[in-house]
Amino acid sequence: MEADLTSQVPDIQIADIEEEFNAFWNDLKERELIRACLFNLVIYAEGKEANEELQEFTKHLVDIFPCRIIFINADQAEESNYLRVTTDIVHSQNEDKSALIYCERINIAVGHKQKQRAAFLLLSHLLPDLPIHLLWGGLPTFESPIFKVLSPLAERLIFHSQGCDNLQASSKKLSVTIRNSVPSFVDLNWARLVKWRKIFSSVFSSTEHLEPLCSVLNIEIDYCISDKSPEHHPEILPLYLVLWIASRMRWSFESVERVPTGYSLFFGHQDGQVQCAFRPIRDTNYSSGTIMGLNMVTCTSHSFQFIPSPSSPKVTVHISLPTRCELPIIMPLSESKQGLTFFKEIFYSHHDRSFDKMLQLLSQIAWPGEKT
Amino acid sequence: MIKELENPFVEGIGQLRKLAEPCVLVIFGATGDLTSRKLIPALYNLARDGQLPSHFACVAFARRDKSSEEFRQEMFDAVSRFSRIKPIDQQLWRTFSEQIFYHRSDFHEDEGYEKLKTLLSSLDGRFNTKGNRMYYLSTQPSFFPLVVEKLQEHKLIYNMNQEQSKWSRVVIEKPFGHDLASAQELQKHLMRFLDEKQIYRIDHYLGKETVQNLLVFRFSNPIFESIWNSHYIDNVQIAVSEEQGIGTRGKFWEEAGMLRDIVQNHMMQLVSLVAMEPPISLNANAIHDEKVKVVESIRPLNCEMLDKYAIRGQYGPGYVDGVEAKGYRQEDNVDPQSNVETYVALQLFVDNWRWAGVPFYLRAGKRLSKRATEIAITFKEAPGFLFNSQDNKIAANTLVIRIQPDEGIALKINCKVPGLTQPLQPVKMDFRYGAFFGSTPPEAYERLLCDCMGGDNTLFARADEVLASWRLLTPVLEKWAAEPTSDFPNYASGTWGPKAADDLLESAGRQWRLI
Numbered sequence: 001m002e003a004d005l006t007s008q009v010p011d012i013q014i015a016d017i018e019e020e021f022n023a024f025w026n027d028l029k030e031r032e033l034i035r036a037c038l039f040n041l042v043i044y045a046e047g048k049e050a051n052e053e054l055q056e057f058t059k060h061l062v063d064i065f066p067c068r069i070i071f072i073n074a075d076q077a078e079e080s081n082y083l084r085v086t087t088d089i090v091h092s093q094n095e096d097k098s099a100l101i102y103c104e105r106i107n108i109a110v111g112h113k114q115k116q117r118a119a120f121l122l123l124s125h126l127l128p129d130l131p132i133h134l135l136w137g138g139l140p141t142f143e144s145p146i147f148k149v150l151s152p153l154a155e156r157l158i159f160h161s162q163g164c165d166n167l168q169a170s171s172k173k174l175s176v177t178i179r180n181s182v183p184s185f186v187d188l189n190w191a192r193l194v195k196w197r198k199i200f201s202s203v204f205s206s207t208e209h210l211e212p213l214c215s216v217l218n219i220e221i222d223y224c225i226s227d228k229s230p231e232h233h234p235e236i237l238p239l240y241l242v243l244w245i246a247s248r249m250r251w252s253f254e255s256v257e258r259v260p261t262g263y264s265l266f267f268g269h270q271d272g273q274v275q276c277a278f279r280p281i282r283d284t285n286y287s288s289g290t291i292m293g294l295n296m297v298t299c300t301s302h303s304f305q306f307i308p309s310p311s312s313p314k315v316t317v318h319i320s321l322p323t324r325c326e327l328p329i330i331m332p333l334s335e336s337k338q339g340l341t342f343f344k345e346i347f348y349s350h351h352d353r354s355f356d357k358m359l360q361l362l363s364q365i366a367w368p369g370e371k372t
Numbered sequence: 373m374i375k376e377l378e379n380p381f382v383e384g385i386g387q388l389r390k391l392a393e394p395c396v397l398v399i400f401g402a403t404g405d406l407t408s409r410k411l412i413p414a415l416y417n418l419a420r421d422g423q424l425p426s427h428f429a430c431v432a433f434a435r436r437d438k439s440s441e442e443f444r445q446e447m448f449d450a451v452s453r454f455s456r457i458k459p460i461d462q463q464l465w466r467t468f469s470e471q472i473f474y475h476r477s478d479f480h481e482d483e484g485y486e487k488l489k490t491l492l493s494s495l496d497g498r499f500n501t502k503g504n505r506m507y508y509l510s511t512q513p514s515f516f517p518l519v520v521e522k523l524q525e526h527k528l529i530y531n532m533n534q535e536q537s538k539w540s541r542v543v544i545e546k547p548f549g550h551d552l553a554s555a556q557e558l559q560k561h562l563m564r565f566l567d568e569k570q571i572y573r574i575d576h577y578l579g580k581e582t583v584q585n586l587l588v589f590r591f592s593n594p595i596f597e598s599i600w601n602s603h604y605i606d607n608v609q610i611a612v613s614e615e616q617g618i619g620t621r622g623k624f625w626e627e628a629g630m631l632r633d634i635v636q637n638h639m640m641q642l643v644s645l646v647a648m649e650p651p652i653s654l655n656a657n658a659i660h661d662e663k664v665k666v667v668e669s670i671r672p673l674n675c676e677m678l679d680k681y682a683i684r685g686q687y688g689p690g691y692v693d694g695v696e697a698k699g700y701r702q703e704d705n706v707d708p709q710s711n712v713e714t715y716v717a718l719q720l721f722v723d724n725w726r727w728a729g730v731p732f733y734l735r736a737g738k739r740l741s742k743r744a745t746e747i748a749i750t751f752k753e754a755p756g757f758l759f760n761s762q763d764n765k766i767a768a769n770t771l772v773i774r775i776q777p778d779e780g781i782a783l784k785i786n787c788k789v790p791g792l793t794q795p796l797q798p799v800k801m802d803f804r805y806g807a808f809f810g811s812t813p814p815e816a817y818e819r820l821l822c823d824c825m826g827g828d829n830t831l832f833a834r835a836d837e838v839l840a841s842w843r844l845l846t847p848v849l850e851k852w853a854a855e856p857t858s859d860f861p862n863y864a865s866g867t868w869g870p871k872a873a874d875d876l877l878e879s880a881g882r883q884w885r886l887i
């Protein structure tokens with residue numbers, strides 16, 4: 001997707017936003033256009049990394065769900081005092097390349113001192129009769145003036161747990177915000193795990209596989225850390241996965257410790273204890289947090305290995321039972337249309353109580369080395 | 373025996389439908405078109421989307437002599453051509469094709485079924501398919517009774533009441549019988565060996581995204597449901613129009629005809645979905661019950677009505693898309709004097725409180741001007757005293773549900789033309805699936821195969837539905853068989869059908885919608 005019709009006039013007058021769009025559409029009247037919009041999406045990003053990541057997110061999004069995007073890039077510097085607005089039209093293509101689908105984007109760059117003003121600027125540019133979704137690049141709190149104004153209007157809050165500096169405190173704050181805020185919410189990292197969760201659901205759909213899982217001894221999970229963008233918690237994706245498994249299996253959290261190879265979490269279950277080892281692997285070819293392997297061994301000599309393919313979005317599952325090895329199963333990590341499952345999970349999934357339970361477990365973990 | 377544990381990982385992953393269960397799918401007649409054009413590409417795409425059960429195998433059962441490797445290569449070529457997603461993922465294909473096997477046998481050969489049984493047992497061991505069986509009858513309909521009987525004889529079908537730990541299901545392609553008597557006989561024969569819950573009568577229209585959207589549209593939008601009745605609706609037109617001819621299916625068409633091939637199944641399903649009452653729930657039987665009620669409410673077509681309300685046609689030479697097209701009687705394997713219909717137009721009345729007096733106009737034809745399937749609901753016109761004049765005509769509001777191509781929903785309304793005077797202009801509010809939901813939805817067969825593997829028969833036809841539609845339409849078949857027409861062919865390829873079909877509506881002051 002490319003924004004090939006970007007306005008060449010930065011810093012347009014706020015009052016001219018809709019006129020700018022009308023001018024675009026009038027200019028393009030002669031061409032065969034499809035103008036589509038399923039919902040309003042307000043994106044809030046703070047900082048360069050968050051901004052880049054969410055820009056990337058919108059590129060893929062428009063290919064699947066056309067929407068009006070209002071992108072707010074907020075400056076963290078306290079003395080910053082500016083408000084700049086630009087508009088552009090972005091487009092995707094139908095799979096049969098028969099027509100381009102166009103949607104509108106408003107870009108707002110705002111300094112710290114103008115945040116209050118930016119919040120009210122948005123209100124008149126939300127398209128009526130369509131859902132409003134709020135994508136917050138970070139942990140949303142009511143201390144933010146923009147969040148305070150927008151959250152009562154939003155049908156769905158999407159947030160990005162990557163980069164929060166204290167997992168335990170953040171998960172507790174998040175629980176409070178969620179309870180007091182919009183009716184539905186989703187964490188991007190949680191949405192990223194949807195395919196893993198479906199794979200698990202499928203592999204453990206039979207009692208033959210599920211029963212040994214009740215007596216698992218060790219879980220080893222390898223994940224990527226990248227030097228490109230150091231974050232506070234690159235292990236958040238694998239951590240979510242392990243905590244989800246733990247909460248579904250009703251294990252109780254016992255302790256966490258730092259080990260030379262990474263971290264280990266210990267959980268108790270009816271047959272003893274399970275150690276979950278998190279092993280970071282440096283690899284610049286993958287985004288930070290990508291799960292690169294998962295291995296589970298039980299005290300009944302069952303082993304379940306999940307090995308993502310390096311060259312395509314698939315996972316090969318190797319299951320060894322005490323008396324035989326099963327043929328490997330290959331399961332996709334994405335649907336044929338890149339990101340469709342991910343975006344459907346973000347915008348259309350119902351409230352997931354398994355996320356709440358996972359969050360509760362996370363709030364019990366004082367991660368070693370974190371500032372309290 | 374291991375106690376069944378409940379899967380704790382299902383919660384929250386948003387799957388409201390049953391997961392497809394481990395099974396072996398046996399396709400009878402697997403060297404036919406359907407397998408290569410639809411079934412294997414559907415299975416491949418299911419595998420690609422992670423919707424195929426983790427433990428699965430497919431056995432192609434057919435008469436021609438070939439090896440599994442040869443069959444896999446043929447299927448690779450077929451999937452390369454007919455898959456909705458291209459290019460083919462080579463690595464996925466390698467793993468997927470290793471689950472496909474070819475078994476040569478005639479349908480009457482007992483030894484063939486015994487060998488099949490041995491093969492299936494070995495596949496259970498290899499792929500952990502747990503003894504679950506899905507038998508897809510992609511054969512000529514005359515073989516359905518034989519195959520099912522042989523399956524039962526060789527204990528390849530399980531008795532549902534006695535066997536709880538594994539299942540067997542039979543998927544039957546249309547047509548289910550060729551008239552009421554044969555459908556009843558087929559049903560009686562099947563019930564000797566199977567429970568109704570094991571029979572999946574496939575109608576691929578029901579697997580289409582837009583057909584499923586019909587129920588969502590009707591029952592989640594009260595603004596439309598409140599006017600979905602004879603007080604507001606003038607007529608309903610349902611069209612299944614194809615620009616292609618019969619192709620290489622001359623032999624089949626000579627025995628079938630349009631009424632059997634399209635009207636009795638696909639169109640009657642569309643009529644049911646448009647006319648049904650809201651079901652009490654979304655479970656399969658609740659929906660089937662309402663559909664059957666619609667078909668049973670349709671006024672039977674007696675002799676007098678048949679002359680007036682059932683029109684048949686056959687295409688002659690003409691031009692389609694600017695290219696010369698031959699007539700039906702010039703097609704391969706077709707009798708040069710054939711009286712088989714390639715076009716049907718019907719007027720039906722649903723005699724119930726909701727639809728009393730509203731005509732349902734159905735038309736289906738080959739070699740028409742363009743390919744389109746749609747449902748058009750035309751509403752009654754507004755009282756004319758305000759805007760009707762010499763220069764003004766209020767157009768009737770029309771709601772059009774486009775099933776294919778260019779899936780979507782459009783509503784025609786009247787607006788004022790800007791200016792000092794008040795001429796009216798009909799305009800269209802148009803929702804197009806492809807624009808708003810850019811992704812390619814699953815093909816109908818993908819959804820249906822997956823549902824069958826999960827034991828969900830909502831999108832399959834129930835016995836009483838099928839028999840009710842045969843009961844309605846068999847008199848038409850009998851009359852046409854008894855009174856061959858002398859005016860065939862009666863429409864040129866590339867036109868909109870015979871004049872008699874136009875007269876049918878004109879006699880009531882109406883016209884067929886231009887699709």
